[in-house]
Amino acid sequence: MMLDILVRSVGIVAPGLTDWPSTAAILRGEVRYRPERLPRLAPMLLPPNERRRATPPTRLAMEAARQATEAAGADPRTLPSVFASSDGDLDLIDRLCLGIAQHPVALSPTLFHNSVHNAVAGYWSIGSGCMEPSTSLAAGDATFAAGLLECATQLATDCERILLVAYDLPGPPSLDAHRHFAHPFACALLLARDQSQHALARIALNASPPTDPAPSGSGEKTADALPPELEAMRSGNPAARVLPLLLAMARGHAGTVELPYLDGGTLNVDLGFEPHAE
Amino acid sequence: MSIEPLSVTAFTLVNALGLGCTATLEALRDGRSGLTHCDLPEIALDTWIGRVPDLESAPLPAGLEIFDCRNNRLANLTLQQDGFDREVERVRARYGPERIGLFLGTSTSGLEHTEAAYRRRARSGTRDLGDDLRFDHTHSNFSLGAFCRSRLGIGGPTQVVSTACSSSAKVFATASRHLASGLCDAAIVGGADTLCATTLHGFASLELLAPEPCRPWGRDRRGIALGEGAGFVLLERIAPDPDRPALLGYGESSDAHHISSPHPEGLGPALAMRAALERAGLAPGSIDYLNLHATGTPANDRAEDLGIAHCFDRPPRASGTKGWTGHTLGAAGVTEVVICLLTLEHGFLPENLNRGERDPDLKLDVLEAGIDLEPRIVMTNSFGFGGTNASLVLGYPG
Numbered sequence: 001m002m003l004d005i006l007v008r009s010v011g012i013v014a015p016g017l018t019d020w021p022s023t024a025a026i027l028r029g030e031v032r033y034r035p036e037r038l039p040r041l042a043p044m045l046l047p048p049n050e051r052r053r054a055t056p057p058t059r060l061a062m063e064a065a066r067q068a069t070e071a072a073g074a075d076p077r078t079l080p081s082v083f084a085s086s087d088g089d090l091d092l093i094d095r096l097c098l099g100i101a102q103h104p105v106a107l108s109p110t111l112f113h114n115s116v117h118n119a120v121a122g123y124w125s126i127g128s129g130c131m132e133p134s135t136s137l138a139a140g141d142a143t144f145a146a147g148l149l150e151c152a153t154q155l156a157t158d159c160e161r162i163l164l165v166a167y168d169l170p171g172p173p174s175l176d177a178h179r180h181f182a183h184p185f186a187c188a189l190l191l192a193r194d195q196s197q198h199a200l201a202r203i204a205l206n207a208s209p210p211t212d213p214a215p216s217g218s219g220e221k222t223a224d225a226l227p228p229e230l231e232a233m234r235s236g237n238p239a240a241r242v243l244p245l246l247l248a249m250a251r252g253h254a255g256t257v258e259l260p261y262l263d264g265g266t267l268n269v270d271l272g273f274e275p276h277a278e
Numbered sequence: 279m280s281i282e283p284l285s286v287t288a289f290t291l292v293n294a295l296g297l298g299c300t301a302t303l304e305a306l307r308d309g310r311s312g313l314t315h316c317d318l319p320e321i322a323l324d325t326w327i328g329r330v331p332d333l334e335s336a337p338l339p340a341g342l343e344i345f346d347c348r349n350n351r352l353a354n355l356t357l358q359q360d361g362f363d364r365e366v367e368r369v370r371a372r373y374g375p376e377r378i379g380l381f382l383g384t385s386t387s388g389l390e391h392t393e394a395a396y397r398r399r400a401r402s403g404t405r406d407l408g409d410d411l412r413f414d415h416t417h418s419n420f421s422l423g424a425f426c427r428s429r430l431g432i433g434g435p436t437q438v439v440s441t442a443c444s445s446s447a448k449v450f451a452t453a454s455r456h457l458a459s460g461l462c463d464a465a466i467v468g469g470a471d472t473l474c475a476t477t478l479h480g481f482a483s484l485e486l487l488a489p490e491p492c493r494p495w496g497r498d499r500r501g502i503a504l505g506e507g508a509g510f511v512l513l514e515r516i517a518p519d520p521d522r523p524a525l526l527g528y529g530e531s532s533d534a535h536h537i538s539s540p541h542p543e544g545l546g547p548a549l550a551m552r553a554a555l556e557r558a559g560l561a562p563g564s565i566d567y568l569n570l571h572a573t574g575t576p577a578n579d580r581a582e583d584l585g586i587a588h589c590f591d592r593p594p595r596a597s598g599t600k601g602w603t604g605h606t607l608g609a610a611g612v613t614e615v616v617i618c619l620l621t622l623e624h625g626f627l628p629e630n631l632n633r634g635e636r637d638p639d640l641k642l643d644v645l646e647a648g649i650d651l652e653p654r655i656v657m658t659n660s661f662g663f664g665g666t667n668a669s670l671v672l673g674y675p676g
Contacts, residue, residue: 100393100475101397101400113537118440122663122666123537125532125665133451133531139436140424
């Protein structure tokens with residue numbers, strides 16, 4: 001079963017990657033990648049008191065989401081959303097568990113209500129005033145592919161456009177020793193069903209189990225390799241598994257991009273740039 | 279924009295009322311609540327909980343010990359009830375493991391296991407949390423999905439939804455979309471959530487925890503009683519049978535209001551209920567029974583009541599069932615779906631246990647006693663922190 005969708009716009013935040021146009025230039029090899037620290041991100045959509053208290057995952061993910069919606073000129077109030085993150089806010093988990101291990105237990109209510117995996121999605125809906133459906137999912141290292149599949153099924157059944165936001169970021173040392181993320185990374189894709197719309201790329205998805213030897217995508221496999229620093233970013237964060245897809249999009253290379261899925265299987269993304277022949 | 283009904287071919291649950299559907303049904307008929315005063319080690323809170331007995335002595339199958347934690351134990355115990363394992367075997371043979379999807383909800387996953395590692399570290403003074411943390415296999419959000427995938431031999435699309443207290447309701451929508459998109463022919467949906475110190479102390483810090491058995495929808499309600507539970511439902515894309523219950527509709531929405539307080543007018547819940555009715559192709563008047571979210575906090579029940587008033591000219595028969603099971607958070611959605619399936623199968627609507635005095639500010643009246651009535655169409659509501667809302671319609675198709 002192939003699911004056809006359009007990528008209308010991209011938002012991206014990671015060390016040295018500040019938006020889609022400059023990231024695309026890096027991926028095309030026009031500009032050298034420099035690993036710079038993340039700037040302090042301010043989620044301007046939130047009211048000032050919430051903005052000050054916003055957690056790092058909320059800042060990271062809302063910035064990527066803002067970029068993608070603004071680049072497409074989309075009204076965020078009209079967009080259903082899928083937030084895909086393997087482990088959400090490990091810093092909050094650490095602080096909650098430290099409080100639990102104390103006598104007497106010390107636990108702040110704000111810390112607790114921000115600890116739900118869908119807190120980031122909640123702040124996005126509050127900030128953008130969006131009452132559309134939103135889900136928050138996880139699939140370990142396959143989280144990006146699972147989020148993309150979820151969006152494709154929503155476009156096939158429920159909606160015309162949808163916002164996919166994938167993010168993960170390193171936790172504090174105690175937890176990083178057990179679940180390591182190399183860099184913070186967030187990416188947002190505004191995806192659409194209507195084939196007639198302007199788009200950066202057209203993609204078709206096919207989930208293949210690990211036993212299936214031949215990708216069933218129609219295009220050639222793209223042979224493009226990421227620069228070493230970005231390959232380290234890709235392999236060090238489930239959200240950054242999107243990078244090979246962004247690389248092929250930036251270079252305009254049609255073909256099949258394999259995204260890691262579950263149990264060694266792949267989600268094959270057949271990437272193209274021409275509108276479908278009707 | 280109605281959806282194709284999805285046949286429910288198996289279901290099961292475990293919670294404080296006992297193991298399997300019969301235990302829950304008998305407790306609902308006999309008027310026996312699962313709530314007891316909190317007796318968990320390490321927890322010094324004056325509150326009532328819905329605890330699953332003997333989870334501590336219910337180990338995982340050989341070969342899957344790496345997943346061992348309270349939450350996965352609860353899931354494992356639940357899969358053994360009501361012949362659910364056998365039904366999974368049947369669909370594996372019929373469709374092949376790659377054509378079966380797995381969509382599970384949890385709010386806290388194996389957080390309880392990580393809490394224990396932090397406590398051990400505080401006592402021993404070591405630096406590391408210890409090798410027994412096994413974070414990816416216990417606490418990571420996907421742990422429950424990875425465990426059940428291995429345990430059941432499933433190879434199809436799999437994800438864990440973690441949207442607080444709507445998690446295991448939203449997986450029914452996820453499953454419906456994956457099935458309709460042709461990515462699988464059958465789907466195992468459900469979820470599990472276990473009691474842990476973070477949720478008990480967290481709700482206490484928000485002053486949302488009742489110091490007594492919770493009183494959902496009652497005038498004197500003072501907050502929630504937490505519980506733990508799990509449930510699983512098998513959905514198949516087969517020709518609708520008028521004698522077999524089906525998932526008929528789902529609706530989701532966001533409050534866009536506050537992280538831990540509901541929309542004051544209940545607009546988010548109203549949008550979810552309307553969308554579920556629309557997908558089921560049904561008018562509000564067709565709902566024979568509504569299982570309320572009804573957590574027992576003053577604000578939640580008021581918002582839900584207003585949401586229902588936005589949707590229904592004449593409110594349906596309704597009850598909240600968290601006075602029986604406690605609020606099982608990420609497992610509440612599937613727990614209440616299975617209770618709804620039991621009402622369809624056995625023709626019995628449970629009372630809204632422990633309501634006490636009627637709240638004159640709530641328009642909807644709830645069932646003060648269980649009644650023998652055979653509903654055809656039922657609805658269940660699940661709402662959560664982050665302003666996430668889900669409503670599901672189940673019933674006999676056609």
